[in-house]
Amino acid sequence: MASKSDQLLIVVSILEGRQFPKSQRHNLVVQAKFDGEQLATDPVIHTEQPQFCTELAWELDRRTLHQHRLQRTPIKLQCYAVDTTTSAKECVGYIILDLRSVQEIKQAPKWFPLLSSKYTKLKPALLLTMALENDTKQTELTPEHFKAKKAPPRHGSPVLSSLLPEKLVAVLKEDEGYHQIGLQDHCTDFFVLSVTVAFATKLEQLIPSTMNLAREGSDFFFYYALLGNDITSEPFQNLMSPSFEPERASVRIRSSDPVLRAFLSQQPSLQVHLCCGNHSLGSTEVSLAGLAKSSVDLQKQVATVEGAFILQPPNRAKQSLPVLPLELQPTVGVSVILRRERMPHLLYLLLLKRATTPPHLKESPIFRPPHPLSSPFPTPAQRVRLTACRKKLLHWLSLTQLVGAFSVSAPKIAIPSSSHHYCFSMDLRSIRHLNLGFTVSCMLRYAYQFFGSAAPIMTNPPVDVKRNMEVFLPQSYCAFDFATLPHQLQDTFFRVPLVVEVWHKDPSTRDIFLGTASIQLSNLLTAEKSRFLGPEGEQHWRQTFSERIPVLKAHGTNEKVAELSYVTTLEDLGLVKVQEIVVSESSKVQCSLCGAPPEPRETLEYRAALELEMWKEMQEDLFDDQLKKKELDHMQALAEEWKKRDREREALVKKKVFEYSVLEQQLQKTLADLEKRERQLAHAEMEMQRLQRELRAEHEFSMRELQESSRRLREDCAHQVELERSRVRQLEEERGRQQQQVGKYKVLEKEYQQFREQQSIRPEIRLQSEINLLSLEKVELERKLESTTKSKLHYKQQWGRALKELARFKQREQESAMTRLKKQQQELESMRLRYLAAEEKEAVKSEKHELEDLRNELNRLKQQEDKRPWAGDSSGPAVSPNESADDHLSRLLEERDTLLRTGVYTHEDRIISELNRQIQDAMASAINQVV
Template sequence: RLQRTPIKLQCFALDPVSSAKENIGYIVLDLRAVQEKKQAPKWYPLLSNKYTKFKSEIQVGVVLETDSKALVDGFKAKEAPPREGKASTFLSGLDPKSIVPVLNEEEGYHQIGPAEYCRDYFVLSVTIAFATQLEQLVPTTMKLPERQPEFFFYYSLLGNDVTNEPFTDLINPNFEPERASVRIRSTADVLQVYLCAQSKLQIHLCCGDQSLGSTEIPLSGLLKKGNVEIDHHPLAIEGAFVLIPPNRAKQKLPQLPLDMAPTIGVSVILQRESLSAQPLIPLNAPTEPKEPQEKVLSPISGKREVVQQRSQNVPSQADHSSSTEDEATESEVESLKFEKGMKVKKKADNGPVAASQPNPVGASSSSEPVSAQKIVIPAASHHFCFSIDLRSIRGVEVGFPINCILRYSYPFFGSAAPIMTSPPVEVRKNMEVFLPQSYCAFDFATIPHQLQDTFFRLPLLVELWHKDKTAKDLLLGLARLQLSNVLASEKTRFLGGNGEQCWRQTCNETVSVTAAQGSGNRIAELSYAITLEDYGLVKMQEVLVSDSSQCVGAGQQRHDHHTQSRCAPENHPEPRETLEYKAALELEMWKEMQEDIFENQLKKKEMAHMQALAEEWKKRDREREALVKKKVAEYTVLEEQLQKTLRDLDKRERQLFSAESEIQRVKKELQAEHERNLQELQDSVRRAREECAHQVELERSKIKQLEEDKLRLQQQLYEAENKHKILEKEFQQYKEQQSSKPE
C-alpha cells in the first residue's frame, strides 16, 4: 500500500461454443483503502466499456488477509526414498543423452529419469512479460500480409508447442503476459543433468509461419549441482533478452545499438510443487469456491495461464478513483459520477475543504435554505476534476532532521482553505520519504480558455514546513509546481459514469524546493503527480450555494413556488399567472433545452469523430515516426560503417604512401649501391686488366730474355763442343805421337 500499486481487474466475455474471448472493460482497485476487517462489496462501473449504451457494473469485495503458514493435514506415511548408495551409483552410470521426458497422461506430468528413483514433483514455468522495439526485426524488403498481420511468440517446452495471444502492433505490442507451466516428476540431481543437456530454450517471434527473430535462454544455470536452494524457494532466470533476426550473417544486417535492439522480457521459474501449492489464506478464513489461479499447461490441450500484471499505461488518477468510507485515509474529493442523489465530499487533514465554485455535475443537499444564493454557469463551461498527489520528498539539505509537512492553497479550484499533509514525517539527509495523506482532488466548472490562462499564469506554491512540538512551526522552503505542464501531456480517453466520453491528462515530475530565506538554494526535491480530467460541457446552467459554501447541483434544486403577494383583484389575474402563458413559457423553455441538448450531442459527436481522426493520425504518425527512426538508425549504422571504412581506407592509404616512400628510398639506395658496386667492379676489372697486361709484358720480356740466353748458351755449347772436338782431336794426335815414339 505504501507503493500505491493498484489492481487492474479486466472483465472478459467468453463464448462457450468457439471459446473466443472478448475484452469488455476493466476496473481499478485502490489498495490503500483496503482494511483487514471484512467490508460490504461495492459496485464499480466498468472503464473503457465496449457496450457504451449499457452502464455495466461489477460487484467486488476487497479484504486484506494476513498470510499464515498452512497447518499440516495430519500424519501421512510417505514412500521411503531410495538409499543414497544406490542413487549415487545410479547417477554415476547415467548418460545425459539417454534422459528423455516421458508423458504420463493419466496423472498429467512428465517423468524424467527412472520412476523408481525419481519421485519428487516440480513445476517448470515460462512467462513472456513484455517486448520492445520489435519493429526493428521487420526488414524493409519483407512484404507483410495485405490484411492486418498478426504476430505471436512461439517456443517449445518439453515437447509442447506454446504460443501466446496474437497481437497486431509491433511498435506498441499490447499482449497479456502468459505463463506456461508443466509438471515434472524427477529428482533435483537428475533434473540438473537433464537441464545441462538441454542447453537453451529458444523463443521465436513469428508472423504466420515465418520467424522474424529469436533468442536463446540458457537453462544450464537454472539448477546447479548440489544446490539445495530449490528445497526452500523457487529458482528463476529473469531478464531482457535481445531478439536476433535469422541469418544475420547472410543478410549482412548492421549491429543495432543496445537501446534500439529488439528485446523480450522472459521469466523461467523452477520450483517444487509443494512450494507452489501452499495456500495464501489461513485455514480458519471463510472459503468460497474459486477457480484455480494457475492453469497447468497440459501436453494434450495446450492451455495457458494468463498472468494479470500491473498495466504500464494505467493513469495515475486511477490510483485514487475508488471511493472509501475510511475517515483516516488521505485527503480526497470524491469524483461525481451521477447527476442526482450524491453529495460532494472534500476531506482534508484539517477538516472539510469548502468549494465556492459551482459543481458542474448534479449534487443534491438534503436541506436547502430558501435564501440560498444562485450562481449561473456559462454555457461554454466544462466540468473539470483536478487531482494533486504529493508523492515523496528526498535530498533534504538543511543540516538537521525535520518533521515535514507540506501545505498549499489554490483559490481557483474553489477552495481558499489550505491543504496539508498529515501526520508529519521525519526526513533525514540522503533519504526519500513517501508523504502520507497527500492526495486531494477538486471538482469545478470553468471555461477551458480560462483554465489554460490561469495554469500558465499562476503556479501552485507548495510550502515545506518543519513542525516542532516545543517551538513554533518553521517555514523551510517553497516549491513551484507549473500546472500548465499537464496541458502539454498526452490525452487519454475514458468513459464517465453516464457513458459520456471524457479526457484525462497526467503529468509526473520532480521539482526543487528552494529555501524560503537566504539565497534561494535548493534544499530538497519533491516528486508529485497531477491529473486533469475533462468531463465535457456542464449540463446545468445554475446551482445553489448555501452559506457554508457547499456545492449544490441545479438538477436537484427545489424551486420555491412561493411568489410574493401582490395587491391585485382576484377577478383580474396577472397575464403571467395565466395557464396559457405558463404553458407557452414551459414550451419555449423545453425548446431551448432540446436545442441545447441537440447542440451538445452534435458537439460530442464532432469531438468523438475529431478524436478518432486524431487518434488514427497519431497512430499512423507514430508508425511513420517509428519507421523513420528505424531508417535513421539503419542509416546511422551504415554511416558509421562507412566512416569506419573511410577511416580504414585513409589509414591504409597513408600506410601505402609510407610504404611507397620507403620503397622509393630503398630503391634509390639500392640503385646507388648498385652503381657504386658496378663502378668498383669496373675499376677492379680495369686494374686487373692493367695488371694482367703488365704481367704479360713482364712475362714476354722474361721469355725473350730467356730465349736470348738460350741462343747464347747454345752458341757457347756449340763453341765448346767444337773446342772439345779440336782438343780431342789434338789429344788423339798427341796420343798417336806418343805411341809412335820408341821407349
C-alpha cells in the first residue's frame, strides 16, 4: 500500500451565488484569507446568480495542517462589491469555513449564507466545496506562486455539443474573402475580428546587455499571427519613446454565435512579440477567452479585450532576473474586438462580384495565406513586402466608390470649382473644477469625420488633475486642412457638434470614461472675421472663438464633473486652385487661342527661351540646395544615430544599475531574514524547552492527582462495602427475629392443640361449637401464616434483586468514573461528589422504603397478635411507633443530604461520619421499639 503524500493542497471551490441584488455598475469579487495568504476570484457581473466557477488553493504539509486544526485556524471568505467606475470596494458579507471539516474525500457542494450581509432582506449565499488534494509538484513554491486556479469550463447544451466537432478549425475561403468556422449550412452569420497594437512604453527594459543592435539592425516592430496570417506593425527605431501609427488588422469570419464562442474558447492566447531582426526581445499573451463570454450579446454589443499587457523577455523562467516595479515594466497596448458585421450579406456579395482585383495585387500575399516562414518571425524583406502590399491595397480601396456601381477605373476624384480651402484648428487649453473623489490621470479624445479623418485625436501624455486646481493640457493643438463647399460647412457646423471625451488613464486597469464636453462649432461661424494676407499676398479670412464649457458625467446624466477651456480657429484660404477631373482615354483637351497678333515677348519662342533660362537657374539652385540638404541630412543622421546609441547605452546602464540595486536589496533582505530566522529559531527553542518543562510538571501533577483520586476512590469503595456488609448483618438479624416469631407461632399452635385436647373432655355440644370456632380461627391463622410466608419470600426476592441491581449500578458507575477520570481530570471531584450524593440518596431512599415495609409488616403482625383469642383481656390496643423518633431520624437524614449537596463535605469528613452513626442508631432504636 502506497504511503500518503506529505504535501497537500487545500482547495476551496467557489461555484456560484444566489439571492444577490442586480447591480449594473458593480462587479462581485470573493477574497479568501488563510494563514496570512490572500487569494481572490476574477470579477464577475453583479447579477442575481453570479457565476464564479473558481478554485482557490493553498499548499501545506500534513504537520502544518494538523497544527492549524488544533489551533482551529479558519478560512475567511469576504465578498466585495467593486464599483466599475471608481474601483471602490465595499464588503457585502463574509463566510467562515472550519478547517477541521475538510476531508480528502470529495464532498458535495453546500450553500453557505453570507454573515453580516449588507443585503439583509435577500439573504444571499454562496455554493462552496472544500477538499484536500495531494500535491504532486516537487518544486518549492514561493508566496507569489499561490494563485487561484480556475475551475474547468462548463460544457454547453446537449444539442449544441452534439453539433460541434471536438476541434473547430478556421477554413479560408480565398475566393469569397472570409474564414469559415463550423458547418457551412448552419453557420451563415458574418463577424469581424480585429486586433490593434496601439502604443508601447518602457521598451528599453527588454534590450539584453549582450545583444549588438548595430549587427541585428536598428528597426523594431511588433509581430503576431491572426488565424494563420502573419501580421507586423510599421517599423520604428526609438525604443525610449516608440512612435508608430496604430494599425488594425481585421479578418472576416462566417460562423454562428455559439460556434464562434466555442472556437474562441479553444484557441490559445494571442502572442504579441517585440522583434528586432529575427530575434524576439519580449512577448505577451492576450487571452481570447473574454470574447467568448455569454453575457455579451453580439447582436447589440461589441466584445472587447483590451489593456496594457506586460512584455516578458524570452526564457524568463530560466533567468534569475529581478522583478521590476509596475511603473518600469515594459508594456504594449493591445485591443482585440469581435463584432457582428453590419453590412448586409447580399450587399457584400454584390460588391464582391463587381469588384475587380488590381493587376499589381493579384499575386500579393495579402489576398492568400502567407507561405510558412523559415523563422518564427518574418524577415526584413518579407516584412517590407507585406507593408508595401498593405499600402497598395489601402490606396486601391481609397479609389473604389459605391452610388449603385462599384468602379475601379476612375483614377482621380473631381473637386467642384466652388470648393474652398479651409484650415480648422483647435487648442484644448486647460481643465479645472474637478468634481470627483480621486486624482484623475486626464486624457482628452475627439474625432470629427467631416475634416477627412476618422482617427481619434488624443492629448498625450496624460496629466494628473486634482480637486480645486486648473491644469494645462500638453500637445493639445491640432489643425485640419480640408476642402468643401461653404454651405456644406455651415450646415455641418450647425448640425453636428464636436464631442470631446474625457478619460481617466489607469496603468493597472482599463481606462475609465468620465464624461463628455460638447463644442458647438456654429459659434465659430458667428464670430468676428479678421483679414490676413497669404504667402503670395492673397487675402484670406480668419475667425476665432474661445470659451469654457462643462464636462458632463457619462451615462446620460447632467451632473457636472469638470470645466474645459478651448480655442477654435477657422481660416478661409479661398477657392481651391488644383482641381482633378475624371476624363476618359479618348477625350482630348482643346485650347482656343485668341485671334489678335501676339506681342514679341508673348511669342512661344520667347517664352520657351525664358523658361529654359529660368529652368537652368532653378536647376542650379536645386542642385546646390540638394547638396546642402544631403550634407545636412548626413550630419543630422549621424547626430541622431549618435544620440540614439547614447540613449540606448544610458538605458542599458540605468537598467544594470537598477538590477544591481535590486539584487543588493534582495541580498540585504535575505541576510535580514536569515538573522530574523535565527533569532526566531533560538526563541522557538527556548520556548520549546519551557513548554517541555511545563508539560513535564503538568504530567507529574496530573499523575499525583490521579493517584490521590484513585486512593480516595478505593477508600470510598471500601466504605461502601462496609456499609453494605453492615446492612447485610442488619438484614440477617431481622431474619433471625422473624424466625423467632415463626417459632412463637409454632409454640402457639402446639398450645392450641393442647387446648383442643383439654376441651375434648367437655360435653359434646359445647365441644362441637368450640371446635367449629377454633377451626375457623385455625383456617384464618393458616391463611395469615401463608400470607406472611409469601410476603417474607417476596421481600427476600425483592431485596436480593435490589442488592444485585445495586452492585451492577455501582460497577457501572465505577467504570464510568474511571473513564471520566482519565479524560477530564479537572471534573473528577465534582463528578465524584455527584456520584456519591446520588448513591447515598438512593441508599437513603431504599433504607426508608425498607424501614417503612418493616414497620408496616410489624404493625400488621402486632395487630394479628392482638386479635388472637388467647391474648390477655387486660392488654389494650397496640402502641403506635414513636413519632418523635421518626422526626429525629428524618431530620438527621435531611441534614446529612444537605451537607453532601453543598459539595464542601465528603463521606470521609467527621461530621458526615457522626451523622451516619446517629442515623444507624436511630434506625436500630426505631426497629427495637416496633418489635
